[in-house]
Amino acid sequence: MINISGLYKSFSHQEVLKDINLDIAQGEILAILGESGAGKSVLLQHLIGLLKPDKGMIKIQEKDISLFKEKDWLSLRKKIGYLFQDGALYDFMTVFENVAFPLKEHTKLSDEVISAKVEEVLKTVDLQNVEEKYPSELSGGMRKRAALARAVILDSGFLFCDEPTSGLDPIRSREIMDLIKNISRKFNTTTVITSHDMKNSFRIADKLAIIRDGELVAKGTAQELKFINDVFVKEFLK
């Protein structure tokens, strides 16, 4: 459960987010859509405390995170999986070590249990026989899937993905978006995706939100959005 109300954010003189109000229900997949530079990533970064709101409130599971200090964040972030645009896997670790990292850091599980869990998650993201490879030896799509495995291995409850399809061809884009949907359902996560990939977002998301120049111009299910009478939204959805 995430509630955003009256969120404002500026960088020097540029207003990047203006009065964002958005509720995200437990277990829901929300896609935040918008053109490049609209403010999607900035919004997502507020949800993991990489940026602080100038004004407004963000609640995650009833806790007001705008008041959080870095120390509070370090513990809340164990409950959040975050998929970076380029994966951001450690390049000095193998795929196995990367995916096992959150478990090693935050649980006291034995090595056998960790191995079994990593293997299972890697199977879920359809990555096999690459445990001992380094990220630089993988293709872009494989890196994203490994990063996705790392993001959900703690069974975190929240999954945030920044532009999961960027840099991928249409087939890989479709695959990774389907995978995000399957994983979200399997791990029952509340999932937020930013994307400019209209087609796949409409296919997998329960709700969509459209941002233009830092303003939320439309939100709802795919059905609801089709009936919104706004020139920009109509143009955007074409």
Place this chain on the structure above:
Amino acid sequence: MNRSNHSFSFLGQFFRHAAEGLAGLGNALFFLGSVIKNIARGKIRFGEVIKQINEQGMQSVVVIALTSLASGVVLALQGYVTMSRFGAKEKVASLVALSLVRELGPVFSSLVFSGKAGARMTAELGAMNVNNQITATRVMGVDPIEFLVVPRMVACFLVLPILVVFSEVIGIMGGYLIGVTDANMPGAFYINQTLRSLDYVDFFSGFIKTFFFAILISWTCCYQGFMTTGGSLGVGKYTTKAVALAYILVVVSNTILTKIILTFWG
């Protein structure tokens, strides 16, 4: 009119650079503060420290050995010529040992170390930063200072002094080679001269500086890595900057430390 405008903008630029420099120093001190806080709380990953000691040591040991061997050889060659003029050629062993142990071993090894292991620290952390791996560490609920910086700095603090002692031994061996071949001294005499001329004060007055250099080098290089932006170009830029800064810090702090040490221990 134009000229006053120029000088005005020059002054403006000067003050802006000065302000940026001060802010940068503040951030760098804050960075060091977080490192110290982690160490004080015992948050040291010993496995990572061992790995780093290995990497940093392995990386610089060959070049340090070469540098100090060459320094020892050159010191002995030059020393033999100059000491002969004063009719004190048997003092060559002392000259070599004292120069290496009091000054050249710590300083040369630290400079070489900055260029090898220091550059690597900045390049590694810088590349991780531009690929979001440092942000990813925070997002996974792990303090990147504790995970990435503390092991590098602790390892440097432990490994640089070892490298310095090693370099001093190698340098003295270089001097020995010249002493027994070029200068025709008996080997036992050369070694005896070396040991007799070295006081523990000589050794420690150089050795102590090593710990300061270790902190300055690893602090600068890790901090510049964390500051790196601008993709692979940025990694190159910040790495060069870090090494240049480390050189300057070693050389400048060495003069200050030498003055202080000589005042108390001359």
